[in-house]
Amino acid sequence: MVGREETTMFHRDLHPDGRPVKPEEREQLLRKVLPPTSYSDETTRSTSPKPVGRKRRILWSRFVTRIHLILFAIIQAVFSIYLRSRYLYHVIIDRIYTIMYYPHRTPEYIRRDVKALSRLPTHISVILDLHSHDRYDADSSLENLVNDVCEICAWTASAGIPVLTIYERTGILKEYLQDTHRAITQTLRSYYGQHPPSISLRAPHLQSISPPRSPNTLPADATPPRLEVTLISKDDGRATLVDLTKTFAEMAQNRKIGPEHVTGELIEQELSDLTMKEPDLLILFGPNVQLQGYPPWQLRLTEIFNVEDHQGVAYHVFLRALHCYGKAQMRFGR
Incomplete structure (x- = not known):
């Protein structure tokens, strides 16, 4: 244990009689509060991770990464085959329709x-x-x-x-x-x-x-x-719909129409005309x-x-x- 006198001497860096504390004396005071060297080594060895466990984690991480890459490559290959097959199918269908049905401007x-x-x-x-x-x-x-x-x-x-x-x-x-x-x-x-x-x-x-069209240019049976x-x-x-809404709002403010007059049929008719x-x-x-x-x-x-x-x-x-x-x-x- 370190006494009060030694603690005061360590903090003030002076002896009770006023002499300065030498470095060797400060080192001796510190050694009294430090743990033993053998205990420190044992604690360090016990708390440090084992090399075998760290290698296992590294190998497992690499294995999982490889599995993810393989799965990604398989999914990409399957999806690419599907897209190519669908494109080829539609190209063949389009070609068949083009050959079978061609208007010939007739x-x-x-x-x-x-x-x-x-x-x-x-x-x-x-x-x-x-x-x-x-x-x-x-x-x-x-x-x-x-x-x-x-x-x-x-x-x-x-x-x-x-x-x-x-x-x-x-x-x-x-x-x-x-x-x-x-x-x-x-x-x-x-x-x-x-x-x-x-x-x-x-x-x-x-x-x-x-x-x-002049009717004289047409044959009788045509x-x-x-x-x-x-x-x-x-x-x-949307712009036409917004303009129509503004028009209805102005007409309602001028009391030309009421809310009961604005129906879905009216909006449909106005949009059809516009x-x-x-x-x-x-x-x-x-x-x-x-x-x-x-x-x-x-x-x-x-x-x-x-x-x-x-x-x-x-x-x-x-x-x-x-x-x-x-x-x-x-x-x-x-």
């Missing part, structure tokens, strides 16, 4: 392809993408987009479907309404000859284009169909279901169709969508 062939269907939609809609062809060449992308619009219009008119709505997110087709109408008319003439269907092209909040085409964009979706009516079938010419801001109110009961692992406008996708619609059961919540 309306009779298209009518023959849809003749066996139990029913046809009266209003179809398609979603097209301006940048699906060439993201770096705006002129080429616009030209290809117009060509796709013309072909879809020709297929729709040949199938006997009277209403077509074309959605393009940016709305660039609205800026070339006259040129688009001219291109569609030329494509219809390449299908029908000198007596193409009468086409009406319109866009929300813009003046529609519907040139009158009744070519009439096609109504509507061009819409993302501005005709944009379009609800289509029976929506066709996506892409591998994924991406609506890209399509007006949501017009898709409550619409049948949506797309083909996996396929990109681009094709006649066989259009025909398969009509077959899918013909087989669909409209239960309407029942």
Whole structure:
């Protein structure tokens, strides 16, 4: 044990008689409070981890890591095989449909392809993408987009479907309404000859284009169909619904209408007049279901169709969508 006198001497570094404490004396004072050297060695050896246990933990960690890598490689290989097989299957199916069903720019062939269907939609809609062809060449992308619009219009008119709505997110087709109408008319003439269907092209909040047809140019026994085409964009979706809500709110504040007058039927009628009516079938010419801001109110009961692992406008996708619609059961919540 260390006494009080030795403790005071250690802290003050002075002897009781005033002499300074030498280093050897301080070391002797410290040794009295330190544990024995043999006990310290035994404690260190007993508390230190055993080399054998540490090696086992290292080996187990490496083993678990290898197992995880093997499982990851197996899952990745299986998933890659599945994707490749699905892609190959769809490529073969697309090729078969392309060979069996090709329009040859002949309306009779298209009518023959849809003749066996139990029913046809009266209003179809398609979603097209301006940048699906060439993201770096705006002129080429616009030209290809117009060509796709013309072909879809020709297929729709040949199938006997009277209403077509074309959605393009940016709305660039609205800026070339006259040129688009001219291109569609030329494509219809390449299908029908000198007596193409009468086409009406319109866009929300813009003046529609519907040139009158002289009855003298038609033969007596010919009744070519009439096609109504509507061009819409993302501005005709939620923005139109917001504008309609503001209009109803202003009318309610001015006491022109009451809350009981704002019904679902009224909203549906106003949206149909402002944009379009609800289509029976929506066709996506892409591998994924991406609506890209399509007006949501017009898709409550619409049948949506797309083909996996396929990109681009094709006649066989259009025909398969009509077959899918013909087989669909409209239960309407029942």
